[in-house]
Amino acid sequence: MRILRFTGFTLLEYLRSGRVALEIVATLVVYFVFLRRVGLGMNAEYFFSVTGVYTPALTLYSTAAFIGIGDRPQGYVLLSRGLSRASYLLGIFLSSLVIVAGSYGLLSIMAALFNRPPDLDLAGWLLGTLPLLLNVGLLSALMIMLSPLVFATGWRLFVLGLIALAFSSNFIGGTVLESLPEVVRTLLRAVQAILGGPLVPAFYGFQLAVTRDYSTGTAVANLFAQASLLISLLGLAIYSFSRRDLIFSQ
Amino acid sequence: MSTDVIDSIEIVDLSKSYGNIQVLRGLSLRVAAGEVYGLLGPNGVGKSTLLHLMIGFLKPTSGSLRVLGSSRPDTVRAQIGYIPERQRYHTRYTPREYLRFIGEFSGMRGADLISRVEQELDAVGLDADADRMMGTFSKGMLQRVGVAQALLCDPALLLIDEPTSGLDPGGQREVIDLLASLRDRGHTVFLCTHYLHEIEQLCDRVGVLTGGQIAVEARVSDLRAPGGSVLIEVDSISTELRGSLEAISRGVSCGTRTVRIVQNTPQTQAMVLRRLLDAGAAIIALEPLESPLEQLYVRAVRGLAFDSPAGPPAAPAPEAAPSRRPAEGDTLLNELLRRGGSQDSAPGATNAEPAAGDREQGTA
Numbered sequence: 001m002r003i004l005r006f007t008g009f010t011l012l013e014y015l016r017s018g019r020v021a022l023e024i025v026a027t028l029v030v031y032f033v034f035l036r037r038v039g040l041g042m043n044a045e046y047f048f049s050v051t052g053v054y055t056p057a058l059t060l061y062s063t064a065a066f067i068g069i070g071d072r073p074q075g076y077v078l079l080s081r082g083l084s085r086a087s088y089l090l091g092i093f094l095s096s097l098v099i100v101a102g103s104y105g106l107l108s109i110m111a112a113l114f115n116r117p118p119d120l121d122l123a124g125w126l127l128g129t130l131p132l133l134l135n136v137g138l139l140s141a142l143m144i145m146l147s148p149l150v151f152a153t154g155w156r157l158f159v160l161g162l163i164a165l166a167f168s169s170n171f172i173g174g175t176v177l178e179s180l181p182e183v184v185r186t187l188l189r190a191v192q193a194i195l196g197g198p199l200v201p202a203f204y205g206f207q208l209a210v211t212r213d214y215s216t217g218t219a220v221a222n223l224f225a226q227a228s229l230l231i232s233l234l235g236l237a238i239y240s241f242s243r244r245d246l247i248f249s250q
Numbered sequence: 251m252s253t254d255v256i257d258s259i260e261i262v263d264l265s266k267s268y269g270n271i272q273v274l275r276g277l278s279l280r281v282a283a284g285e286v287y288g289l290l291g292p293n294g295v296g297k298s299t300l301l302h303l304m305i306g307f308l309k310p311t312s313g314s315l316r317v318l319g320s321s322r323p324d325t326v327r328a329q330i331g332y333i334p335e336r337q338r339y340h341t342r343y344t345p346r347e348y349l350r351f352i353g354e355f356s357g358m359r360g361a362d363l364i365s366r367v368e369q370e371l372d373a374v375g376l377d378a379d380a381d382r383m384m385g386t387f388s389k390g391m392l393q394r395v396g397v398a399q400a401l402l403c404d405p406a407l408l409l410i411d412e413p414t415s416g417l418d419p420g421g422q423r424e425v426i427d428l429l430a431s432l433r434d435r436g437h438t439v440f441l442c443t444h445y446l447h448e449i450e451q452l453c454d455r456v457g458v459l460t461g462g463q464i465a466v467e468a469r470v471s472d473l474r475a476p477g478g479s480v481l482i483e484v485d486s487i488s489t490e491l492r493g494s495l496e497a498i499s500r501g502v503s504c505g506t507r508t509v510r511i512v513q514n515t516p517q518t519q520a521m522v523l524r525r526l527l528d529a530g531a532a533i534i535a536l537e538p539l540e541s542p543l544e545q546l547y548v549r550a551v552r553g554l555a556f557d558s559p560a561g562p563p564a565a566p567a568p569e570a571a572p573s574r575r576p577a578e579g580d581t582l583l584n585e586l587l588r589r590g591g592s593q594d595s596a597p598g599a600t601n602a603e604p605a606a607g608d609r610e611q612g613t614a
Contacts, residue, residue, distance in 0.1 A: 005354045016342040073338050080332035082356040246307035
């Protein structure tokens with residue numbers, strides 16, 4: 001319950017600061033540029049392709065803004081009260097989630113009112129929204145975990161290095177990869193495969209939102225994988241935050 | 251309010267390092283329940299670090315720390331009130347809204363919360379401004395919000411960090427008066443500051459933090475004993491008068507227009523004043539140079555030895571001064587006042603008053 005009260009507290013401050021105007025304007029711009037499509041019509045696949053890219057992009061901004069709100073000396077007073085460190089971190093996470101989900105909801109309502117995809121009903125919207133919002137949560141949790149509030153610089157750079165390695169097949173592949181010694185090549189492929197593993201649920205989640213194909217068990221398994229990954233990231237962030245010295249940015 | 255534990259704060263051999271920088275080195279400290287303890291120290295010496303350790307924001311590198319009987323301060327946070335150094339609050343809230351949220355975070359609800367908020371707003375004098383956004387508040391008003399939020403849950407222990415830092419003299423006065431009123435509420439208070447007057451006005455006991463340890467502790471009441479140094483300013487001092495004055499004690503030294511008495515006693519001061527008056531010198535001012543607390547602080551920070559094991563410099567014994575009647579000082583002061591009143595020059599009349607005040611405090 002205290003988490004929800006702190007979420008309300010953070011959201012109210014965010015609304016009063018006027019920063020939410022950026023999210024509203026960005027959402028309106030995305031609607032008018034990509035989803036209004038006068039005379040072109042719109043199907044469900046296109047709708048989820050656009051929102052599947054827009055919501056993670058918005059998550060980057062909104063979560064960064066909430067991390068900024070949380071990483072201030074004002075937090076000392078709040079944390080000196082009954083609010084636990086876990087509640088504090090989860091409150092910041094939920095606040096960013098509410099703002100991004102709210103923007104997505106606004107986009108969906110405008111699309112439903114003014115340019116409804118004929119092949120998308122409420123059930124289909126829910127099936128597409130679920131993996132999409134799980135991806136939003138994953139990205140937000142990752143950002144919070146990598147924030148200065150939670151991870152010390154050394155650990156942050158280490159995790160960012162692992163993420164870079166996971167994506168390295170995009171720039172270390174083909175002829176570059178073939179030119180490397182066999183041992184290095186094998187090792188790099190193994191590392192890329194291992195580190196790329198956690199990225200699979202996120203990418204498959206995007207695909208699932210677009211296709212909404214739940215005919216195989218893989219789709220449901222992916223939802224569990226997304227949820228598990230989300231819980232793991234949040235758990236790691238809370239664990240790290242609870243153990244470290246609390247020093248807010250000035 | 252919990253009063254089960256005898257010592258509200260019990261710290262033994264506590265150390266804290268940030269990387270290679272060791273801030274606290276084997277610090278030990280006890281604060282009894284109901285006591286108002288002041289921690290003095292230069293900027294950057296680790297006062298805020300110690301406070302943050304006590305409230306659980308920081309983890310000790312080594313040593314033990316018990317707050318309200320618990321070695322894990324996080325678990326007793328609800329019984330601790332904390333007033334941070336910087337007056338940074340969530341300025342997009344009114345104090346009433348802010349305090350209600352703070353109360354909710356502490357588990358308070360309903361009518362009890364509402365009445366407590368109104369009570370504290372009234373106690374800190376913010377009831378008239380309770381619906382104004384805190385962004386429009388002065389630093390002094392924000393510090394009052396800080397006091398209100400700390401008192402909201404009626405804490406057993408109050409941790410206060412530099413309460414008047416950055417405030418103008420009026421704001422400082424307001425906050426000190428407010429904190430002085432807390433003494434009557436029976437809280438244990440741990441106050442970090444680098445302002446000596448705050449210690450003198452608010453605290454029962456004082457410790458000086460330097461070199462990562464408590465260098466010295468003393469009862470503030472003990473520091474009100476005589477022993478300070480005074481400076482007497484006169485119109486002129488002849489060579490003959492100078493010799494006469496410096497013969498009174500080794501602690502008396504003269505310039506062309508000033509007499510300095512180090513480790514002053516009423517007897518020494520009375521003799522100096524008597525000889526000045528007898529020589530017809532016009533006394534322009536008499537003022538204390540350093541209070542005993544200031545001496546204690548300066549000696550601790552400079553790493554100098556103390557006269558007594560308890561720490562504070564002991565009240566000095568009269569030196570070569572011959573014994574005098576105890577009422578000598580009073581008689582001289584009365585004479586000074588009379589002369590000042592009869593003289594044409596105003597300074598003589600007004601400048602005698604601080605001496606009387608000083609004597610009452612035992613410093614002159």
